[in-house]
């Protein structure tokens with residue numbers, strides 16, 4: 001009798017072999033293209049020709065929710081489930097955050113980071129009973145913040161309870177074009193960031209979001225029309241189904257165990273629209289990506305017990321307006337080596353990585369399986385060295401057994417009790433960190449870098465789709481770090497380029513029971529004033545280009561730098577300078593905090609500036625007028641200051657320390 005092949009076992013072999021062959025090693029990088037022609041970059045914007053469009057409102061500016069309230073889940077009243085709220089949800093998660101210009105090049109940045117700024121993740125909205133939006137399945141076009149209606153739904157669905165879902169898919173080629181075989185991993189990390197971005201954006205509205213666990217890959221492909229060959233004509237790149245999120249217009253999900261997606265796919269109506277071709281001339285083929293994708297399709301839903309810690313958070317979090325934190329998130333392109341982080345800020349930041357029943361981890365219906373290992377360089381009160389945070393105490397014995405036996409496992413002094421945080425090695429690890437991260441200085445000049453160690457092979461062997469899930473969890477951790485770093489006056493950068501083997505050697509990991517899936521770094525970032533920043537939807541009709549230039553991962557100097565535009569700059573100034581400036585009575589003083597904060601107190605004579613009225617100031621003020629801009633702590637104001645400088649204002653100042661610093665100085 002011949003044995004019947006077990007498809008899951010085969011799939012497991014395929015995906016584990018994929019992971020193995022796409023490890024970067026000191027002596028050899030994973031296979032990728034040998035040459036890149038940036039002018040041939042795939043179009044970063046998918047569109048469906050013929051599908052009717054709905055332009056979404058850009059109303060994020062009107063939402064005053066402080067960042068800390070997202071975690072507290074106590075926004076005064078949840079926003080109504082209507083078109084304007086859908087606009088805010090997407091504007092604060094997957095929309096463009098700015099256009100950048102450098103010399104002749106122009107490229108968009110989004111609220112989510114993306115490896116190489118290539119953005120392989122596509123998003124769909126499934127709506128039913130959303131006021132102002134006809135029921136249906138929509139594709140989101142971030143370039144102009146609009147929805148394309150791909151499909152209607154039958155009366156049966158329309159009659160059911162109102163609801164909204166977001167489907168996420170990946171166009172692997174967009175990422176593979178630059179990164180070759182390793183790209184499948186990066187696509188998954190990007191999906192993790194998108195989950196985080198959507199959960200935070202839902203929180204801004206007083207809503208929540210939850211993984212629709214019951215949806216299989218097939219369900220998602222059917223629901224979003226990804227399986228419709230005829231709609232992807234002429235070689236238009238296909239989209240792989242990743243996941244479905246259920247958006248709940250309430251601050252805390254009433255039924256935490258709810259995993260069903262609550263949709264009947266059979267009830268969809270006729271489809272409209274044809275996908276555009278993103279890359280006409282594909283120079284390479286990476287068949288292992290298709291194999292990895294097929295091996296990690298989810299064929300059934302698996303309910304699992306949820307580990308949730310029940311401990312109070314460390315610190316309340318930032319009172320800064322959440323929308324402004326989200327829209328100003330950027331990756332650091334370099335760090336000031338003199339910058340240090342206080343231990344309070346550090347513990348607050350890593351505390352936000354613990355799985356609790358509140359945002360953002362309430363979106364995550366799974367056991368936490370990623371445990372960050374830190375390279376601490378410049379954190380007050382912590383000796384430089386290697387440290388670990390266990391996000392689930394159950395893993396400790398297994399990790400101790402799998403790692404080198406000379407690791408210290410010592411709790412540093414004064415660690416808050418809820419953190420399972422241990423020192424493993426005491427040593428200056430700046431050089432090691434730099435080499436390990438493909439020689440990138442952002443990993444050594446920062447306050448700390450980290451690698452995300454996942455519980456790996458047994459899990460993936462049992463259920464291969466979890467390979468994707470582990471990367472999503474890592475991306476979600478990265479997203480929390482990005483936003484927390486922003487609120488604390490620091491900046492983060494995700495790191496996909498690291499030597500997998502070397503990280504495992506540092507810890508003494510000999511088999512694949514654990515694997516490092518994503519790295520990250522946080523520090524004090526100088527502002528890059530060479531690059532011009534333009535608003536994301538300045539005229540809502542930005543010219544469509546076939547290809548936008550991404551920021552390369554290391555160094556991030558853009559192509560064509562020789563044709564650099566005339567440098568436009570602003571100055572960061574202290575309270576004393578600001579006081580003197582205001583005495584002259586000539587300066588325009590602008591407060592860019594949220595309306596509530598402005599109302600309850602502002603610098604005398606300051607006017608309130610928002611994204612909605614900034615153009616009035618830009619166009620109605622003589623360019624020689626000195627302009628002083630302040631925010632809460634002096635970070636976000638630098639972005640607006642740069643915009644004034646870009647508009648050729650000659651004396652532009654950003655107030656260091658912001659309004660908080662001004663108040664403290666008793667000015």
Ligand SMILES: Cc1cc2nc3c(=O)[nH]c(=O)nc-3n(C[C@H](O)[C@H](O)[C@H](O)COP(=O)(O)O)c2cc1C
Nearest residue numbers: 113114115116117189330331494495496497551553
């Ligand atoms: C999965 C992932 C991997 C990344 N890897 C690197 C990296 O190795 N080095 C780096 O400098 N930036 C890296 N980045 C940051 C991206 O370059 C950055 O997100 C992108 O240029 C867009 O800029 P923004 O984050 O400021 O919007 C990574 C980002 C992500 C999400």
